[in-house]
Amino acid sequence: MFTTARNIGKNAFPAIVRDMALLTAGATVTAFACKAMAIPQGLIFGGFSGAGLLLHEATGWLSPGRWLLALNAPFFLVAWRVLGRRFLLYSLYGMFCLGILIDAIPTRMDFSNATIGALATGLVMGVGTGLALLSRGSQGGMDIVGRCLNRWFGIPIGRIYLGFDFALFSAGAIMLGPAPAARSLAVTAAMAFSVEMVLKFFGGWMAHAPASVSAATAPMREAA
Numbered sequence: 001m002f003t004t005a006r007n008i009g010k011n012a013f014p015a016i017v018r019d020m021a022l023l024t025a026g027a028t029v030t031a032f033a034c035k036a037m038a039i040p041q042g043l044i045f046g047g048f049s050g051a052g053l054l055l056h057e058a059t060g061w062l063s064p065g066r067w068l069l070a071l072n073a074p075f076f077l078v079a080w081r082v083l084g085r086r087f088l089l090y091s092l093y094g095m096f097c098l099g100i101l102i103d104a105i106p107t108r109m110d111f112s113n114a115t116i117g118a119l120a121t122g123l124v125m126g127v128g129t130g131l132a133l134l135s136r137g138s139q140g141g142m143d144i145v146g147r148c149l150n151r152w153f154g155i156p157i158g159r160i161y162l163g164f165d166f167a168l169f170s171a172g173a174i175m176l177g178p179a180p181a182a183r184s185l186a187v188t189a190a191m192a193f194s195v196e197m198v199l200k201f202f203g204g205w206m207a208h209a210p211a212s213v214s215a216a217t218a219p220m221r222e223a224a
Helices: 002-041 047-059 064-082 085-104 114-133 142-153 157-176 178-206
Strands: none
Touching (some): 002 085, 047 064, 114 157
């Protein structure tokens, strides 16, 4: 019995290290894209961060950060029930890393062409999100929604982001004007493409690794 438990622990340790490394790397890349690329260009954030900002602007009730927590809370409960406690704990770690790194990164990038800047931001942000999704966790928000819908219906995760952000930026165009919304939609389109490419390429490669989670590229088959 003790030998079996010890072997299970040894087999699980590399997977834990891999997942933590993917979440940390994903948070670092995503934080860089947000802090150094998106914010200096005045782009509207997609996902739950952008939804929280627009709800704050529309209602004036809560701060964007509190709206973000309020939107995330029910989906973390869903993640716990549908995707398991392990996914929940990993996702909390991913959110914590992302929040810390966004504040810590001092770099700023300037783009002479707004369209190129928007597309570059989306591609980099998609790499960060894709790396996190290759783990058995996420960065919270739409990552959780994307995993659940992918698991239930087989919808590609990048398309889920694109659909949500299209609706979000349509509302943003009414409130903030069409130009910022159009550039932000370009970010989302580039991000959706980048996420799909990361999951398609690296997900297939990870299919040959122990304790693979390559199911991120197909309907979710992870054990909860």
